[in-house]
Amino acid sequence: MTAPAAPAAWSAGGTDVRRALRAALPALSLALVVAAIAWLNPRAISYFGFTLMLNLAIPIALATMAQMFVIAGNDLDLSIGPFVGFVCCVSATWLRDEPWLGALTLVGCIAIYAALGALIYWRNLPSIVVTLGMSFVWQGLAILLLPKPGGKAPVWLQAAMGVKPPFAPFPILAAALIAAVGWYGLMRTSYGAILRGAGGNALAIRRAGWSLLNAKASLFALAGLFGVLSGMALVGITTSADANIGNGYTLLSIAGVILGGGEFVGGKVSPIGAVLGALTMAMAASPLLTFMRIPPDWQVAANGAILIIVLAARVLISRSEAQP
Amino acid sequence: MSAANAILGRPWIWSFLGAGVVWLAAIAFTGGYGGGGMLTAALSLAVFMVVVGVGQMFVITLGPGNVDLSLPANIGLASAVAMKTMAGDDRLVVLGLAAALLSGLAVGVANYLLIWALRIPPIIATMSASFIIQSVDISYGRGLQIKPPPGFADFANIQLLGIPLLAILTALFAWGAHVALHRTVWGRSVTAIGQNIHAARLAGIKVEPARFATYALCGMLGGLNGALLAGYFRGANVDIGNEYLLASIAVVVIGGTSVSGGKANLPGVWGAALFLVLLLTMLNTFGVSAGVRLVATGLIIVAVITAAGGEREAR
Numbered sequence: 001m002t003a004p005a006a007p008a009a010w011s012a013g014g015t016d017v018r019r020a021l022r023a024a025l026p027a028l029s030l031a032l033v034v035a036a037i038a039w040l041n042p043r044a045i046s047y048f049g050f051t052l053m054l055n056l057a058i059p060i061a062l063a064t065m066a067q068m069f070v071i072a073g074n075d076l077d078l079s080i081g082p083f084v085g086f087v088c089c090v091s092a093t094w095l096r097d098e099p100w101l102g103a104l105t106l107v108g109c110i111a112i113y114a115a116l117g118a119l120i121y122w123r124n125l126p127s128i129v130v131t132l133g134m135s136f137v138w139q140g141l142a143i144l145l146l147p148k149p150g151g152k153a154p155v156w157l158q159a160a161m162g163v164k165p166p167f168a169p170f171p172i173l174a175a176a177l178i179a180a181v182g183w184y185g186l187m188r189t190s191y192g193a194i195l196r197g198a199g200g201n202a203l204a205i206r207r208a209g210w211s212l213l214n215a216k217a218s219l220f221a222l223a224g225l226f227g228v229l230s231g232m233a234l235v236g237i238t239t240s241a242d243a244n245i246g247n248g249y250t251l252l253s254i255a256g257v258i259l260g261g262g263e264f265v266g267g268k269v270s271p272i273g274a275v276l277g278a279l280t281m282a283m284a285a286s287p288l289l290t291f292m293r294i295p296p297d298w299q300v301a302a303n304g305a306i307l308i309i310v311l312a313a314r315v316l317i318s319r320s321e322a323q324p
Numbered sequence: 325m326s327a328a329n330a331i332l333g334r335p336w337i338w339s340f341l342g343a344g345v346v347w348l349a350a351i352a353f354t355g356g357y358g359g360g361g362m363l364t365a366a367l368s369l370a371v372f373m374v375v376v377g378v379g380q381m382f383v384i385t386l387g388p389g390n391v392d393l394s395l396p397a398n399i400g401l402a403s404a405v406a407m408k409t410m411a412g413d414d415r416l417v418v419l420g421l422a423a424a425l426l427s428g429l430a431v432g433v434a435n436y437l438l439i440w441a442l443r444i445p446p447i448i449a450t451m452s453a454s455f456i457i458q459s460v461d462i463s464y465g466r467g468l469q470i471k472p473p474p475g476f477a478d479f480a481n482i483q484l485l486g487i488p489l490l491a492i493l494t495a496l497f498a499w500g501a502h503v504a505l506h507r508t509v510w511g512r513s514v515t516a517i518g519q520n521i522h523a524a525r526l527a528g529i530k531v532e533p534a535r536f537a538t539y540a541l542c543g544m545l546g547g548l549n550g551a552l553l554a555g556y557f558r559g560a561n562v563d564i565g566n567e568y569l570l571a572s573i574a575v576v577v578i579g580g581t582s583v584s585g586g587k588a589n590l591p592g593v594w595g596a597a598l599f600l601v602l603l604l605t606m607l608n609t610f611g612v613s614a615g616v617r618l619v620a621t622g623l624i625i626v627a628v629i630t631a632a633g634g635e636r637e638a639r
Binding site (some may be wrong): 126132 | 369388444451458613614615618625630
């Protein structure tokens, strides 16, 4: 009687190991990048080193969270980059000179995001096209507001981003906070489950009496909120703005979500994974490549190669998980 | 009545109507001046959008998640490859075009291998590939402003009775692609895969060869577009393809092809390309600033897609 049970238990154990491995993959890839940096330049692994290397990690992590909310609803936001750029421009001009007007504009931006989500649901539109159109709109507004690079971040914003807490570098603490907020909100609250369900099984959510319109609008509003935070964080670090400053964030944020274990369909996303993915992208982007002495021409290529390697590893693990 | 319904029921008619309205608005503003020239210019520029748009259309038709984000890098690299191979010599034009096609084909094959062998989602696979291609292009064409041979540049700018020769050739090509989509095994396989990949597989359709051919074709069209752009604008550079990332997706979707795959529309690609180019021309004739032009373009894209509506749930 016990003989047939043994292989089953063994295989269940194996599946658990693989599942755990898969869940740990975002952390593993980050650890791998950190280990590579430590090996290449041990002095970089210090309070000061991390503060420098993770300089831009906070805005990238926030933009990745924004993208994650949109992907959770089976949509894709191609406008998050230009949107972050627009928020930077607003923060470096209106928010500094006329705080009320600036704050009102930023709240209005979140409302526009919510309205877009509602529109996409109401007319059953392809989000790729709508956000593609919006990327032109945000870019255009940013150029109108700030035709030339310039402006100045509000002093309080610069101070907030320049905090030097004891023990752990600020970017790491901030990333942990972002991950914790996202994890609690999306994975531990009941409405978070509804939001994920809107991407996983919309029909079931509707039959259970929830409004899909509200769910979609909420997901997009959250994306807008985190986009605003990302832009503010970015301008707090760079201190001045430029209409094109955020353009790279669209692809960076999508890559971060997928690196972090998210899927394009089915409402499968992981806030903690997304933040880890964003940190990996931020670290792999320039510090690692500088230490590896990769010539500037090939740094972009190395970025692409890192992305391919990590994703290939993830796929190999998931495939062996699916087969037995 | 029924005839009118039959015409209005075709999704591509709206993009042509939109192009017409925008053109009339532009002429009304100039008081009828330059209407013909505007059309000629629009046709010349629409050609480039159609060439990559057709490739992107086949890829998008493969189903949800399929999209080629490596087109801009591909176009940039192919433009440099073509111009270097031609080396300013009219006798090497054919060789240069072949080199550009090969460069594009290599990109398409690499994309497919990433998607098929490593099972990476196409969006991320083509994006990662584009990073690598960009680096290759930067180090290959570094600092060189490479001019096309005079004969090739003239060829890319020839007009017959106000109609650019390239536009005529592209119209023929688009017709061929239309036939390929609806009448060949490959075209019908692509549509079937986009509708339901599992059903297609069970029905005995050779899914992987069809997907391979589609990504390879899209890559080659990107390569061809790079060579043509370098000829038309008389020089290759790294950024020459940048605007074709968004444009290639926009012309496909505005033209009535379904973003979730399985339903392609070729005439719509032409209509949407003309619409987008004429829209920019109109905003230029109004003399608005770059910022206003971008905002207007974006709002009009959102308005068009909202008016056209999404797909109905029931089929």
